[in-house]
Amino acid sequence: MKKEDLFAKLRQGTCQQFDMPKEPVKGIVYDDVAKQFIEMSKTVGAKVIEVSPDDDLNETIRAAYPEAKVFASNVEGVKADRNPDAVAEAADLNGTDVGIIKGVFGVAENGCVWIPQTMKERSVCFISEELVILLDRNSLVNNMHEAYKQVEMTEYGYGVFISGPSKTADIEQSLVMGAQAARGVTVILIG
């Protein structure tokens, strides 16, 4: 089909035209954004660890996953066995116990964390059994309206809001973590 034909048909067929709403939505605002974010993260199944900027992140991560063997990350200063920038194929990251990535900001109303692609193989965010998201405490916003004002894409042209571990309720409505992507998510809130 030629797009011009479709456009002509749509323009001709439209019965009546409407304007955009004038005022924006006033989104909910919380007294304590961090408290709400932490609460929501737990509600959606994530763990939250609060650390200060001076704490040793590698120690924190190892302590949170004492049994994990294979770590993958390209975050500066994070010790890892695999680097998503250096693997030949996305599938080479299969078998990763813990993937460690950086979030840009978190949303208090629903526990979403914005993760733009900053690595060659983004599969590290999904294929890892467990996912650790590093997040600055000062980056939290109240709601999605504020969030989308801040969303910026990297050159890779991909980004995702993640809110807790992959989950499903497809079998008899019982909630199961780890349907396809990470079975568990730990947000490390720094600051």
Added chain:
Amino acid sequence: MATSHSKKAAEFLKNPEKITRHDQTFWSVREKRDKMAAMLPEWEDLREHASQIKQHTVTHLADYLEQFANNLEKNGVIVHWAKDAQEFNEIAYGILETHKVKKLVKSKSMLTEECEMNDYLIERGIDVVETDLGERIIQLMNLKPAHIVMPAIHLMRDEVGEMFEEKGISTEEGNHDPTFLTQCARYSLREEFIEAEAGMTGCNFGVAATGDCVICTNEGNADMSTSIPKLHIVSMGIEKVIPDYDALAVFQRLLCRCGTGQPTTTFTSHFRKARPDGEMHVILVDNGRSDMIANDTHWKTLKCIRCGACMNTCPVYRRSMGYSYSYFIPGPIGVNLGMLKDPQKHSGNVSACSLCLSCDHVCPTKVEPGSQIYNWRQELEAFGTENKEKKLMANGMRTVFENYALYDTLLKSSSIVNYVPRKLFETKLNAWGIGHEMMQFPKKPFHQIYKQAMKELKEKK
């Protein structure tokens, strides 16, 4: 008097346990939605915005599609336009064939269901693997989705467990624990993701200002399907385009709260470009949507964001299940979409509505599916699919109501009905007799009692 819907529903109602479970499951989802709504003081404001943004966008659709496609192309995405299901399937197959794809992993898309793409591709030798767990279960059982958000929710764990054993996905006989079964599916699907040469996703929202395709899932299967294979095909109905990120914020907040009662989907994924060394295609599909726009009464149906809330709340859907409807999308919105697609074929669904309008109240974009069903009922005569018996009865009633003398006489004698043997009412001819008790007619009509009461009142004064 039975319609195609009520006949099929009667089949399912033979299993009262299953229907009760179905009813309760979806009602609990509706309750979760209510809780979510109550947590946001701006809830009604959000709905009103969603409705206005949608009515603006769909009535300026050509402009936004143009902007969207331009931005996609600027980012190196290849854009295709499909007039109908046939064209869509041909384009999808064409892309896959050029890349010599043998296996396609697919994240749930109702559009590919609408175009019956799976069968088309499978016939041509492509292994299509559904990756949403519910959708995968349905595919392996050769069934169709019974709900747009929870496609396999009508099945029991034993049915899934036995099928997994049969297909070798689970090796532990008799273990039908949902967590165990989900893990089995996880391992089996992982192999599929790694083997596949292409991934296909639907698209919940296309953002015109940036050229993002936004896909919302809880399982992360859209991301798995597109972060391992290098070829990504997006199948998208033209009504999915919205203006910008500000608008997206409104819909992102509503979609999941309304659909499943969660504060958000776990993954809200934005695709703007192909993967490094990869290719991204977007197929924009009309398949009747440009005709809907031109329908003065029903163009509003295009505002739908497919959250499924209207199904979850619908007393008829909850008690008759998805397969009772002749159109592949069930529930209030499905009744409307079916009528727009082919009224002759799907008018049997129009009866599947009690006009309680619960769907109008929960719909995040104010599609008013229930009110629209009411309108369809007024239009049935034009398609020659109106119910002849009801029409006859309605005409009879009109004769009675328009003629006071006749009405009065009938009322005076109505209590005679009380003496008619019950058996006579319980014939198959009287569809109302099924499942209903015959009412007791009062000895005196209300009018007489009223008149007498007024007279007595006057006399007392």
